[in-house]
Amino acid sequence: xxxxxxxxxxxxxxxxxxxxxxxxxxxxxxxxxxxxxxxxxxxxxxxxxxxxxxxxxxxxxxxxxxxxxxxxxxxxxxxxxxxxxxxxxxxxxxxxxx
Amino acid sequence: xxxxxxxxxxxxxxxxxxxxxxxxxxxxxxxxxxxxxxxxxxxxxxxxxxxxxxxxxxxxxxxxxxxxxxxxxxxxxxxxxxxxxxxxxxxxxxxxxx
Amino acid sequence: xxxxxxxxxxxxxxxxxxxxxxxxxxxxxxxxxxxxxxxxxxxxxxxxxxxxxxxxxxxxxxxxxxxxxxxxxxxxxxxxxxxxxxxxxxxxxxxxxxxxxxxxxxxxxxxxxxxxxxxxxxxxxxxxxxxxxxxxx
Amino acid sequence: xxxxxxxxxxxxxxxxxxxxxxxxxxxxxxxxxxxxxxxxxxxxxxxxxxxxxxxxxxxxxxxxxxxxxxxxxxxxxxxxxxxxxxxxxxxxxxxxxxxxxxxxxxxxxxxxxxxxxxxxxxxxxxxxxxxxxxxxx
Amino acid sequence: xxxxxxxxxxxxxxxxxxxxxxxxxxxxxxxxxxxxxxxxxxxxxxxxxxxxxxxxxxxxxxxxxxxxxxxxxxxxxxxxxxxxxxxxxxxxxxxxxxxxxxxxxxxxxxxxxxxxxxxx
Amino acid sequence: xxxxxxxxxxxxxxxxxxxxxxxxxxxxxxxxxxxxxxxxxxxxxxxxxxxxxxxxxxxxxxxxxxxxxxxxxxxxxxxxxxxxxxxxxxxxxxxxxxxxxxxxxxxxxxxxxxxxxxxx
Numbered sequence: 001x002x003x004x005x006x007x008x009x010x011x012x013x014x015x016x017x018x019x020x021x022x023x024x025x026x027x028x029x030x031x032x033x034x035x036x037x038x039x040x041x042x043x044x045x046x047x048x049x050x051x052x053x054x055x056x057x058x059x060x061x062x063x064x065x066x067x068x069x070x071x072x073x074x075x076x077x078x079x080x081x082x083x084x085x086x087x088x089x090x091x092x093x094x095x096x097x098x
Numbered sequence: 099x100x101x102x103x104x105x106x107x108x109x110x111x112x113x114x115x116x117x118x119x120x121x122x123x124x125x126x127x128x129x130x131x132x133x134x135x136x137x138x139x140x141x142x143x144x145x146x147x148x149x150x151x152x153x154x155x156x157x158x159x160x161x162x163x164x165x166x167x168x169x170x171x172x173x174x175x176x177x178x179x180x181x182x183x184x185x186x187x188x189x190x191x192x193x194x195x196x
Numbered sequence: 197x198x199x200x201x202x203x204x205x206x207x208x209x210x211x212x213x214x215x216x217x218x219x220x221x222x223x224x225x226x227x228x229x230x231x232x233x234x235x236x237x238x239x240x241x242x243x244x245x246x247x248x249x250x251x252x253x254x255x256x257x258x259x260x261x262x263x264x265x266x267x268x269x270x271x272x273x274x275x276x277x278x279x280x281x282x283x284x285x286x287x288x289x290x291x292x293x294x295x296x297x298x299x300x301x302x303x304x305x306x307x308x309x310x311x312x313x314x315x316x317x318x319x320x321x322x323x324x325x326x327x328x329x330x331x332x333x
Numbered sequence: 334x335x336x337x338x339x340x341x342x343x344x345x346x347x348x349x350x351x352x353x354x355x356x357x358x359x360x361x362x363x364x365x366x367x368x369x370x371x372x373x374x375x376x377x378x379x380x381x382x383x384x385x386x387x388x389x390x391x392x393x394x395x396x397x398x399x400x401x402x403x404x405x406x407x408x409x410x411x412x413x414x415x416x417x418x419x420x421x422x423x424x425x426x427x428x429x430x431x432x433x434x435x436x437x438x439x440x441x442x443x444x445x446x447x448x449x450x451x452x453x454x455x456x457x458x459x460x461x462x463x464x465x466x467x468x469x470x
Numbered sequence: 471x472x473x474x475x476x477x478x479x480x481x482x483x484x485x486x487x488x489x490x491x492x493x494x495x496x497x498x499x500x501x502x503x504x505x506x507x508x509x510x511x512x513x514x515x516x517x518x519x520x521x522x523x524x525x526x527x528x529x530x531x532x533x534x535x536x537x538x539x540x541x542x543x544x545x546x547x548x549x550x551x552x553x554x555x556x557x558x559x560x561x562x563x564x565x566x567x568x569x570x571x572x573x574x575x576x577x578x579x580x581x582x583x584x585x586x587x588x589x590x
Numbered sequence: 591x592x593x594x595x596x597x598x599x600x601x602x603x604x605x606x607x608x609x610x611x612x613x614x615x616x617x618x619x620x621x622x623x624x625x626x627x628x629x630x631x632x633x634x635x636x637x638x639x640x641x642x643x644x645x646x647x648x649x650x651x652x653x654x655x656x657x658x659x660x661x662x663x664x665x666x667x668x669x670x671x672x673x674x675x676x677x678x679x680x681x682x683x684x685x686x687x688x689x690x691x692x693x694x695x696x697x698x699x700x701x702x703x704x705x706x707x708x709x710x
Binding site: 099101111113114117118119192194195196 | 342344383384454458461462464465466467468469
Binding site: 515522550 | 671676677
């Protein structure tokens with residue numbers, strides 16, 4: 001399946017995503033999930049970004065938290081709400097919120 | 099200080115407790131915190147129980163979740179709401195909720 | 197005439213929030229959905245427990261005794277009574293050291309004939325693959 | 334005549350819940366508490382950021398632009414303007430690779446004279462030891 | 471154009487999860503999609519008349535009324551969840567409906583995408 | 591006998607955190623202590639008249655009325671938090687008061703113990 005995951009959490013839920021298998025996987029970082037895109041702990045980026053997937057982060061949400069597009073990991077693309085609608089409808093068949 | 103911690107969570111907050119130092123520490127497991135008293139993961143008991151502290155678990159809350167007093171780790175004492183009041187007022191000076 | 201399949205995936209612990217309870221009550225509501233649909237159209241729900249979610253299945257929950265509320269176990273029983281497909285992740289039960297003896301597997305005492313299925317995670321992945329929509333709770 | 338000390342400890346991430354925002358608004362309310370108390374009696378609040386809580390202090394939050402709500406940064410500024418004692422855990426900043434340049438340290442632009450203090454966890458522990466009550470958020 | 475069904479359980483007034491749902495609905499309607507919006511659990515807090523706008527809290531009543539006015543947006547609260555919280559028929563904002571949970575399940579039937587925000 | 595001040599931010603109707611606070615207050619009052627009970631954030635949901643008892647949800651209106659009747663229990667909701675959620679003066683249950691946050695801070699002044707439930 002082609003699956004889009006809206007990841008809204010920073011401390012929980014990676015275990016769930018780690019197990020997911022999909023022929024095409026998109027991970028859209030929203031809410032506190034945006035910290036995965038920009039925060040390093042002990043110098044390391046979030047292990048979530050090692051998953052084979054297309055990564056997006058919602059501009060409205062990372063900017064709200066004091067993060068700028070320049071802070072994002074190079075694997076993550078900044079998107080807005082309109083883009084999220086298109087990604088969900090055009091690029092994937094199902095969508096889940098974690 | 100003498101500190102009572104009401105631990106209400108299973109997946110978060112251990113980091114906070116790990117750092118706390120108190121001459122006398124009581125950890126009262128309530129809400130989803132009661133899983134620390136009874137659940138083993140990969141055969142191991144919760145690392146929270148390795149902390150030097152007095153451990154209590156709220157009977158009303160572990161029974162609600164399908165856990166019996168017989169399931170509790172030997173370091174943990176079953177208490178009820180009335181006991182929690184006495185513990186907070188008589189045995190410790192301050193109380194926090196995590 | 198069509199059937200749409202919904203896969204409810206319960207991954208959260210019970211009681212701290214309403215998430216797992218509402219997952220079950222919503223899944224059960226699939227049984228009365230026909231009033232809104234054309235003849236022959238159906239919405240079919242299954243419930244899978246994964247990760248911490250398997251702890252929702254512990255037997256002997258006493259929420260009514262202590263807090264005056266129905267238990268998650270009771271809702272899970274109702275879903276079996278209504279012949280819903282229920283999957284419980286074996287790897288996660290193993291991780292917690294739980295066996296079929298510890299968890300709710302049937303609703304025989306209230307007349308249910310369907311049993312819960314303890315399955316490998318791969319089966320739950322297949323359930324998600326086959327579903328029209330996936331609802332994670 | 335007595336002063337009671339409250340130590341607010343912010344350990345949660347901003348925005349997903351109201352916890353960190355309410356920590357700050359409650360701490361700030363200590364400034365108007367005299368109307369309820371006898372002359373000379375006081376409640377003095379401090380705010381310490383630990384663990385994930387230090388991410389509340391990031392500069393440049395744009396909640397007003399995107400969601401029409403005041404930012405946590407704005408509340409933190411107000412607490413400095415009111416000369417509240419603000420402690421930020423150095424070890425946790427280090428863990429996240431953050432320096433004083435990345436975080437809100439003063440409220441100079443709105444006329445505040447008090448600065449936030451980046452301190453080792455040991456100082457925050459002392460703050461808790463010295464407090465009459467500890468309020469974790 | 472498609473149909474998006476959003477179901478939300480427990481997003482909180484004062485957090486940004488409920489704001490997310492409303493903003494996504496706005497973006498979808500703007501692109502010509504239809505949106506059904508279901509509230510259960512604590513999300514039914516949105517289905518209460520007379521919410522006051524403060525700058526510290528999100529104020530979603532206005533964007534929702536604008537969405538309803540487009541004719542491409544339905545919003546429905548779980549009736550039992552609302553009653554349990556003391557929200558009665560007369561508390562329900564204009565243009566909102568209240569139904570039992572099967573309304574949501576039915577809405578998924580012809581939805582192209584279902585976004586179920588099932589936790590807090 | 592002592593005084594316990596309980597402050598709660600965001601415990602949810604339908605979760606058991608709010609139940610915990612109320613049960614602890616009951617136990618403390620029973621043992622002769624006085625309890626001040628402060629609700630802010632989503633905990634103000636408790637300060638809404640007309641909540642209906644369903645067996646799937648906790649129903650805390652009754653134990654709270656009994657606590658109020660003892661004379662050793664004060665319960666107060668954050669006024670702004672309530673208004674933001676559309677709860678007005680007329681929605682407030684009998685015996686509850688509504689104040690700004692300094693009420694809570696003041697209550698801690700002579701409290702022997704303060705239990706602050708600051709998260710969800």
